[in-house]
Amino acid sequence: MNVLFVVCDGMADRPVRELGRRTPLQVAKTPSMDRVAELGITGLVDPVAPGVPPGSDVANMALLGYDPYEHYSGRGAFEALGAGLDLGPGDVAFRCNFATVDKRGVVLDRRAGRISTEHAHVLAEALQEAAEDLGAELGVEVVFVSTVQHRGVLVLRGEGLSRAVSDTDPGEAGRPLRRCEPLDSTPQARRTAELVNAISERFREVLARHPLNARLEVPANAILLRGAGTLPRAKTLKELYGIRGACISAVALIKGVARMAGLELLDVPGATGSYDTDLDAKFSHALRALEGGADLVFLHIKATDIASHDHAVERKVSFIERIDEALGKAMELLDLEDETYLLITADHTTSLRTGKHEGDPVPLALAGPEVRRDWVRAFDEVSCAQGGLCRLRGIDIMPVLMNLLGKMGKLGA
Amino acid sequence: MNVLFVVCDGMADRPVRELGRRTPLQVAKTPSMDRVAELGITGLVDPVAPGVPPGSDVANMALLGYDPYEHYSGRGAFEALGAGLDLGPGDVAFRCNFATVDKRGVVLDRRAGRISTEHAHVLAEALQEAAEDLGAELGVEVVFVSTVQHRGVLVLRGEGLSRAVSDTDPGEAGRPLRRCEPLDSTPQARRTAELVNAISERFREVLARHPLNARLEVPANAILLRGAGTLPRAKTLKELYGIRGACISAVALIKGVARMAGLELLDVPGATGSYDTDLDAKFSHALRALEGGADLVFLHIKATDIASHDHAVERKVSFIERIDEALGKAMELLDLEDETYLLITADHTTSLRTGKHEGDPVPLALAGPEVRRDWVRAFDEVSCAQGGLCRLRGIDIMPVLMNLLGKMGKLGA
Numbered sequence: 001m002n003v004l005f006v007v008c009d010g011m012a013d014r015p016v017r018e019l020g021r022r023t024p025l026q027v028a029k030t031p032s033m034d035r036v037a038e039l040g041i042t043g044l045v046d047p048v049a050p051g052v053p054p055g056s057d058v059a060n061m062a063l064l065g066y067d068p069y070e071h072y073s074g075r076g077a078f079e080a081l082g083a084g085l086d087l088g089p090g091d092v093a094f095r096c097n098f099a100t101v102d103k104r105g106v107v108l109d110r111r112a113g114r115i116s117t118e119h120a121h122v123l124a125e126a127l128q129e130a131a132e133d134l135g136a137e138l139g140v141e142v143v144f145v146s147t148v149q150h151r152g153v154l155v156l157r158g159e160g161l162s163r164a165v166s167d168t169d170p171g172e173a174g175r176p177l178r179r180c181e182p183l184d185s186t187p188q189a190r191r192t193a194e195l196v197n198a199i200s201e202r203f204r205e206v207l208a209r210h211p212l213n214a215r216l217e218v219p220a221n222a223i224l225l226r227g228a229g230t231l232p233r234a235k236t237l238k239e240l241y242g243i244r245g246a247c248i249s250a251v252a253l254i255k256g257v258a259r260m261a262g263l264e265l266l267d268v269p270g271a272t273g274s275y276d277t278d279l280d281a282k283f284s285h286a287l288r289a290l291e292g293g294a295d296l297v298f299l300h301i302k303a304t305d306i307a308s309h310d311h312a313v314e315r316k317v318s319f320i321e322r323i324d325e326a327l328g329k330a331m332e333l334l335d336l337e338d339e340t341y342l343l344i345t346a347d348h349t350t351s352l353r354t355g356k357h358e359g360d361p362v363p364l365a366l367a368g369p370e371v372r373r374d375w376v377r378a379f380d381e382v383s384c385a386q387g388g389l390c391r392l393r394g395i396d397i398m399p400v401l402m403n404l405l406g407k408m409g410k411l412g413a
Numbered sequence: 414m415n416v417l418f419v420v421c422d423g424m425a426d427r428p429v430r431e432l433g434r435r436t437p438l439q440v441a442k443t444p445s446m447d448r449v450a451e452l453g454i455t456g457l458v459d460p461v462a463p464g465v466p467p468g469s470d471v472a473n474m475a476l477l478g479y480d481p482y483e484h485y486s487g488r489g490a491f492e493a494l495g496a497g498l499d500l501g502p503g504d505v506a507f508r509c510n511f512a513t514v515d516k517r518g519v520v521l522d523r524r525a526g527r528i529s530t531e532h533a534h535v536l537a538e539a540l541q542e543a544a545e546d547l548g549a550e551l552g553v554e555v556v557f558v559s560t561v562q563h564r565g566v567l568v569l570r571g572e573g574l575s576r577a578v579s580d581t582d583p584g585e586a587g588r589p590l591r592r593c594e595p596l597d598s599t600p601q602a603r604r605t606a607e608l609v610n611a612i613s614e615r616f617r618e619v620l621a622r623h624p625l626n627a628r629l630e631v632p633a634n635a636i637l638l639r640g641a642g643t644l645p646r647a648k649t650l651k652e653l654y655g656i657r658g659a660c661i662s663a664v665a666l667i668k669g670v671a672r673m674a675g676l677e678l679l680d681v682p683g684a685t686g687s688y689d690t691d692l693d694a695k696f697s698h699a700l701r702a703l704e705g706g707a708d709l710v711f712l713h714i715k716a717t718d719i720a721s722h723d724h725a726v727e728r729k730v731s732f733i734e735r736i737d738e739a740l741g742k743a744m745e746l747l748d749l750e751d752e753t754y755l756l757i758t759a760d761h762t763t764s765l766r767t768g769k770h771e772g773d774p775v776p777l778a779l780a781g782p783e784v785r786r787d788w789v790r791a792f793d794e795v796s797c798a799q800g801g802l803c804r805l806r807g808i809d810i811m812p813v814l815m816n817l818l819g820k821m822g823k824l825g826a
Contacts, residue, residue: 412467
């Protein structure tokens with residue numbers, strides 16, 4: 001037996017005025033998701049706890065069974081893992097953005113006009129060269145890589161570092177670049193902040209004189225850093241439950257969480273992490289992994305969240321319907337009677353109105369061989385509240401699944 | 414006001430193929446349990462936590478309000494208490510089986526052909542004598558008693574002992590007896606393991622030359638030990654809530670848990686812990702105890718669990734129906750309007766398919782003077798998920814009951 005665990009990023013929502021005060025899931029035509037609800041057991045899930053809005057890293061950690069209050073040690077680590085870097089126990093990693101700043105250091109564009117991946121790679125090469133020189137001066141190994149578009153990762157490797165330092169990213173355009181400050185009084189935090197400031201300055205110098213920037217309409221002349229993180233100390237799902245798991249996601253942050261959990265990252269051509277992603281390809285790769293012997297495939301779909309961040313009501317509804325269509329085709333190939341548990345949920349609520357992650361619970365439906373089928377027949381935030389799972393927390397989901405697979409150890413005699 | 418707390422061991426189940434993918438509780442005709450649901454409030458209970466399969470000791474501890482993560486200190490202690498032995502703070506107790514091994518020490522039968530209680534007592538006397546001699550040599554007091562059939566208890570009393578030692582019981586036939594090993598690096602654990610190995614060897618010598626064994630078709634020529642445990646440090650229910658409680662169970666392990674909680678053990682003739690138990694006698698003794706002033710009677714019924722362990726589908730259904738009948742007769746004598754709270758639940762799910770304890774939640778129904786009656790009218794794993802109690806954890810039950818009895822202290826002003 002195995003599990004296909006489908007997570008649609010930020011799919012859950014609040015009632016939306018433009019939808020007659022219904023949620024996108026209530027409005028969208030989702031016969032396949034409804035079929036999962038009808039065949040299975042449903043419920044509500046608080047990714048972390050009632051009312052607590054989770055970041056994507058925290059939410060997906062929790063869905064994979066890791067208590068964020070115990071294991072979360074900063075976004076940067078997941079970004080680095082997701083970018084394919086390895087982290088040692090003392091390394092500190094940051095999520096980076098190529099950005100555009102004016103002469104006084106005020107941020108004009110936090111994404112440098114959404115610089116192309118190719119251009120970013122060219123600039124990143126120059127930055128990495130400078131980072132190596134600077135690192136040699138400062139007695140620390142510095143690694144900078146760019147990933148997709150404006151996104152990148154900075155890793156400091158060495159002794160005596162700390163993740164207790166502030167972001168240089170001011171969080172919105174129109175504000176000045178921030179100095180990195182230590183967040184506690186340890187010498188490690190002070191040193192790390194000094195290193196970050198020195199590196200940021202050197203990066204601005206390198207970018208200012210880079211010939212590519214002279215040709216770009218929106219120059220990428222600064223690097224914003226945020227989310228200092230260290231490698232979480234956590235056992236993999238294999239160590240915890242003896243299972244072989246895989247993850248399909250186009251988002252580095254989610255890939256990083258999956259790597260922490262020891263999931264194999266499956267590369268799916270056409271998976272973009274945006275509206276244009278190839279959903280059929282993602283599902284067919286997931287099914288192939290299950291056929292190949294994976295016990296669990298974690299399939300993450302991003303663009304529902306993007307639609308909410310963009311306040312794009314109709315786009316969210318229609319993308320949900322596209323997911324439903326792809327899910328339906330996959331369901332025709334799954335044996336939910338004897339072989340596979342199919343779970344569909346969201347990692348958190350993202351509000352179309354506020355454009356932000358919110359702390360409302362998410363609906364969950366789980367069909368498969370031995371679930372206690374309830375009477376719920378629709379997959380949405382309200383219907384699933386009537387379900388047989390009642391209301392669980394994110395970290396409960398993995399034990400519930402592993403229990404069905406017979407992978408949970410007994411407590412007591 | 415008082416409480417009759419009925420726990421049917423392993424009664425909850427998953428949907429069963431032979432029952433048209435329904436659970437035994439969904440299929441069995443249970444007008445009395447359904448009546449408790451109809452008159453009362455219902456819900457789901459995770460004995461420990463969602464997805465976590467509990468042992469019987471852990472599950473019943475939790476139902477009596479003791480957090481197993483805080484209080485559980487090994488099965489052996491409960492077996493010893495349940496066998497009527499007392500334990501001091503440093504004593505280490507083991508659950509024992511009379512078993513049959515071949516010359517190389519491979520276990521042929523973990524229950525020595527389910528040796529009769531009488532024969533086991535005869536052998537136990539010889540073992541106790543040897544244990545006393547050996548204890549004097551080794552500087553520790555050794556107590557061995559046999560209880561029912563192949564079951565027994567070994568207690569080591571003295572200073573410098575530890576429960577951090579492994580089982581000698583290999584867990585299934587066809588495997589060799591195991592040496593007892595220390596599970597941590599303390600001298601106490603090393604010494605305890607050495608004692609256990611010396612005692613096990615001496616026991617084999619005594620059993621090998623015992624004249625009774627020459628006459629037995631399946632000789633009981635070894636003792637398997639498992640579940641090293643020490644006395645849990647816990648307040649009794651009387652200390653916690655000022656109540657007088659009693660327990661009716663034919664199972665030593667459950668009796669031990671009840672003794673930890675300070676419940677009086679009521680002896681019921683005809684209560685066997687198996688299919689042939691006298692259910693009417695158990696209920697009538699429970700009612701008599703309530704009439705006699707007990708605030709709470711914990712009534713435990715075993716054979717539902719046995720049926721699942723034996724994969725006996727029809728037997729589980731029919732035994733549930735027998736429980737229901739006995740419950741119905743008792744209900745005629747209970748005043749659920751003004752006097753008694755009647756609670757029925759299971760201690761855990763035991764799957765007819767796997768034959769094992771599983772981590773799925775159990776249904777619970779509670780009728781009585783001041784419960785908030787909900788709309789659920791059937792007692793089963795799916796119906797009760799719609800109930801007014803929603804989904805609780807095992808350790809929540811006792812405060813819920815004590816609150817109704819007016820026995821809970823207020824937190825704050």
